Amino acid sequence: MSACPAQCIVMRRDREGFDYPFINNPDLCIGCGKCEKVCPVLNPLEVAEPLEVRAVRSEQHVSGSSSGGVFPALAERIISEGGVVFGAVVGDDMTVGHAEAVDMAGVEKMRGSKYVQSDLYASYEDVRYWLGEGRKVLFSGTPCQIAGLHKYLGKAYDELVTVDVLCHGVPSPGLWEKYVKALEKKHGARMEYVRFKDKSQSWRHYAFTTSLGTCPYTDDPYMALFVQDMTLRPSCYRCAARGGRSGSDLTLSDLWSVQRCAPEMSDDKGVSGVYVNTVKGRELLDSLTGLCSRTVDMALSRQDNGGFHDPAVVPAKREEFFAGVHSCNDLLKHMKSYIVRKPLWKRAYRALRAFLSACKKKILK
Numbered sequence: 090m091s092a093c094p095a096q097c098i099v100m101r102r103d104r105e106g107f108d109y110p111f112i113n114n115p116d117l118c119i120g121c122g123k124c125e126k127v128c129p130v131l132n133p134l135e136v137a138e139p140l141e142v143r144a145v146r147s148e149q150h151v152s153g154s155s156s157g158g159v160f161p162a163l164a165e166r167i168i169s170e171g172g173v174v175f176g177a178v179v180g181d182d183m184t185v186g187h188a189e190a191v192d193m194a195g196v197e198k199m200r201g202s203k204y205v206q207s208d209l210y211a212s213y214e215d216v217r218y219w220l221g222e223g224r225k226v227l228f229s230g231t232p233c234q235i236a237g238l239h240k241y242l243g244k245a246y247d248e249l250v251t252v253d254v255l256c257h258g259v260p261s262p263g264l265w266e267k268y269v270k271a272l273e274k275k276h277g278a279r280m281e282y283v284r285f286k287d288k289s290q291s292w293r294h295y296a297f298t299t300s301l302g303t304c305p306y307t308d309d310p311y312m313a314l315f316v317q318d319m320t321l322r323p324s325c326y327r328c329a330a331r332g333g334r335s336g337s338d339l340t341l342s343d344l345w346s347v348q349r350c351a352p353e354m355s356d357d358k359g360v361s362g363v364y365v366n367t368v369k370g371r372e373l374l375d376s377l378t379g380l381c382s383r384t385v386d387m388a389l390s391r392q393d394n395g396g397f398h399d400p401a402v403v404p405a406k407r408e409e410f411f412a413g414v415h416s417c418n419d420l421l422k423h424m425k426s427y428i429v430r431k432p433l434w435k436r437a438y439r440a441l442r443a444f445l446s447a448c449k450k451k452i453l454k
């Protein structure tokens with residue numbers, strides 16, 4: 090849509106609640122084929138092996154972020170140099186989309202993972218505009234969004250730094266919007282804010298928190314179905330941008346294997362596994378102060394993050410689930426009925442570990 094010189098493409102929502110490009114006015118189409126040339130799915134992307142993987146944490150930023158707080162640390166540097174930062178934010182109506190920031194107040198809204206596909210709006214055009222003005226730009230997003238940006242720009246810019254999150258898939262924006270409405274109806278109040286990954290008690294056993302309440306993420310139907318890969322965009326199951334194909338300078342992940350990779354940083358506050366993909370990315374990371382950072386064994390760091398190599402597998406009941414979203418009378422009940430519960434002993438073990446981890450954190454405070 091952004092690349093079309095005739096502006097004849099719009100985004101259209103399908104029955105599952107995902108947006109797709111659609112030629113709105115075929116009479117305006119000049120047949121240039123640009124939309125296909127910039128598509129990172131139609132044009133295979135090359136794999137780039139990371140130079141190294143690091144365990145990183147910013148003590149200043151860790152608490153308000155999803156893993157080690159690397160993104161806000163990078164953003165702070167770009168802002169201090171007069172640059173512009175792009176990232177995903179939650180709007181007042183709880184929809185998720187990309188925004189730009191020229192100060193840290195704007196960056197604050199980009200912090201934290203939002204488990205919904207983010208609408209890019211016109212951010213590719215805005216990135217090109219700021220680069221044309223000679224400003225530094227930090228663009229963050231999912232691997233496919235980074236790959237799409239590079240294809241859209243068509244050339245490398247010294248002033249552009251791209252950062253992706255290690256992503257195993259993005260859920261449906263349409264389903265999220267329906268879920269928000271269903272929760273609001275149940276509670277008889279508006280949802281004022283959401284933290285998809287609230288790690289104030291524990292990073293490993295994080296909570297799903299909104300203005301309407303909080304619970305372990307495994308107990309929330311929207312989150313439970315997300316981690317079960319039930320609600321992902323169909324293209325995520327054959328992701329073309331995963332595994333070092335996005336062209337990003339840095340890839341940010343949760344270093345779940347921190348206990349084995351960097352045990353001295355393992356205190357349940359959150360640690361990022363940062364894949365350093367380019368020299369530019371390494372230079373930016375090295376220029377930051379106040380980071381706790383060390384190189385880790387790449388093989389170890391990937392062990393608990395299968396999503397880097399292999400795409401999610403389509404659950405057998407995915408189609409049936411989405412068909413039911415339209416026909417059901419009670420969305421919350423419908424969603425709950427598709428949650429695959431782990432055996433009781435596993436749930437009890439998990440709850441006990443979460444409890445002990447929270448106690449340990451309190452004692453250490």
Ligand SMILES: Cc1cc2nc3c(=O)[nH]c(=O)nc-3n(C[C@H](O)[C@H](O)[C@H](O)COP(=O)(O)OP(=O)(O)OC[C@H]3O[C@@H](n4cnc5c(N)ncnc54)[C@H](O)[C@@H]3O)c2cc1C
Pocket residue numbers: 153154155156157158159160161175176177185199200201202203204205206207229230231254255256257258259341342343344361362394396
């Ligand atoms: C949909 C999704 C799936 C993920 N899956 C995994 C995974 O399987 N394994 C893993 O190790 N890590 C995963 N992550 C990444 C991880 O949880 C952290 O977001 C990442 O490590 C950055 O954390 P931080 O502490 O440095 O910064 P934070 O302050 O948490 O920064 C958040 C960053 O994520 C970007 N972001 C947030 N939501 C979206 C969105 N919906 N679309 C595009 N960009 C977004 C923001 O723009 C910002 O750059 C996922 C993130 C998302 C958004």
